[in-house]
Amino acid sequence: MKSLADLGDLRGKRVLIRCDLNVPLDGQTITDDGRIRASLPTLNSLRDAGSKIIVLAHLGRPKGEVNSKYSLAPAARRLSELIAADVKLANDVVGPSAQETVAGLGDGEIGMLENVRFEPGEESKDESDRGALADKYATLGEIFVSDGFGVVHRKQASVYDLALRLPNAAGTLVQEEVEVLKQLTENPKRPYVVVLGGAKVSDKLAVIANLIKTADTLVIGGGMVFTFLAAKGLRVGKSLLEQDQIEAVRGYLDDAEANGKQIVLPTDIIVAPEFKADAPPTVVPADAIPQDQLGLDIGPKSARAFASVIYPAKTAFWNGPMGVAEWESFAGGTRTVAEALTKIDGLSVVGGGDSAAAVRDLGFPDNAFGHISTGGGASLEYLEGKTLPGLAVLEDGGQ
Ligand code: ADP
Ligand code: MG
DSSP states (O other): OOBGGGGOOOTTOEEEEEOOOOOOEETTEESOOHHHHHHHHHHHHHHHTTOEEEEEOOOSOOTTSOOGGGOSHHHHHHHHHHHTSOEEEOSSSSSHHHHHHHHTOOTTOEEEOSOGGGSTTTTOSOHHHHHHHHHHHHHHOSEEEEOOGGGTTSOOIIIIIGGGTSOEEEOHHHHHHHHHHHHHHSSOOSSEEEEEOSSOHHHHHHHHHHHHHHOSEEEEOSTTHHHHHHHTTOOOTTSOOOGGGHHHHHHHHHHHHHTTOEEEOOSEEEEESSSOTTSOOEEEETTOOOTTOEEEEEOHHHHHHHHHHHTTOSEEEEESOSSOTTSGGGOHHHHHHHHHHHTOSSEEEEESHHHHHHHHHTTOOGGGSSEEOSOHHHHHHHHTTOOOHHHHIIIIIOO
16 A cells, blocks of 8 residues: 555645545534544645645435535535635536636645535446546546545445556555554454444444454444344344344354353343433333333443443454434443543544544543544454455555
8 A cells, every 4th residue: 555655746736535524414514523634634745745636525325416415515614624725615526617626726725526426426336337437537636545444445436446547545544544453453452342332233243253253352232232132032122123133143142152252231221212312211121121112222230331341451442332322311321431441551442433423422532542433334344354445456456
């Protein structure tokens, strides 16, 4: 993987940079600008080098259609505030406005294309569709820098195919993220504790098979925990449940036992009658979840137990809130786990958009953790041992 320094003199060069600016929005307001701030080091290096910088990024899932709800305007505005310079946003992705925006850039200036996912070619499974779009991206610049760590697990036009078409390098964010993840996969200091939660159950279950081999202890909370409780024969009421994954989870529990690994599950759960911020919370034992209620957080006893498993860790990785942390009544488990992670004497890594947003919302400073990853899915796939297309292409596919 080349770095910026390997690209030579970049003064006056048109540099296309893929960033991950997929920030959470409340209307037009960015509720966590962490990903934009994480993109600054590479952007500032390119500004200092005097490049003409063209940012490619996505926001949400517009699914190949132009949709003003997913315009990058709020991200361009915030970026422009953070660098105290104008960031010109084109009103299309590869059309006349994009070309005009690029043509108007002076050395050290930044322009941005509209949401790359407005183009159906961006996420197409068909290589020639993606390639056709990547060809158009490639006409806009001379060099490609990959810095959107949150998307490197995607084989998409602005992540993968573009790298095949231009001389390329990894940005400092991608390099830094990979450096940290290497510490988790190559000889982690032990005990190595992994905490998993959140809502994307089936996505995350896949990583567990591999983690059982590398981590010493797996701590499970959040929405996925109910599939584990169900696998142990417990009733989970109306909680999130992936029926078709119960068998696989049983397999993980058996594997863990056979390998002397510990899987820690909650013994109490905070339930409510409906999925609402102001639904009345009740603490119940994990084996007595009422049929007409759903679990929205781990209980206080479990949170303390999780914390005591986390404290002695020398390496800890956390992805996925322990409950619906956006709502105060169901944020307690996430708060306790986050706090425990800030106190370990070793490397603590937080991965995942919602997890990162949750710790910031709860008032933890970024530097309380060893590293806050900008990529949830990407970091999980890395830990799963998968080849990430957006990294592999920088290593051997590009020029
Ligand atoms: P990340 O973005 O950090 O990878 P996910 O997107 O997988 O995390 O999950 C975050 C979401 O999971 C949050 O919006 C949170 O409200 C939700 N969540 C956590 N626990 C539960 C639960 N018990 N039931 C339903 N949703 C949950
Ligand atoms: Mg998420």
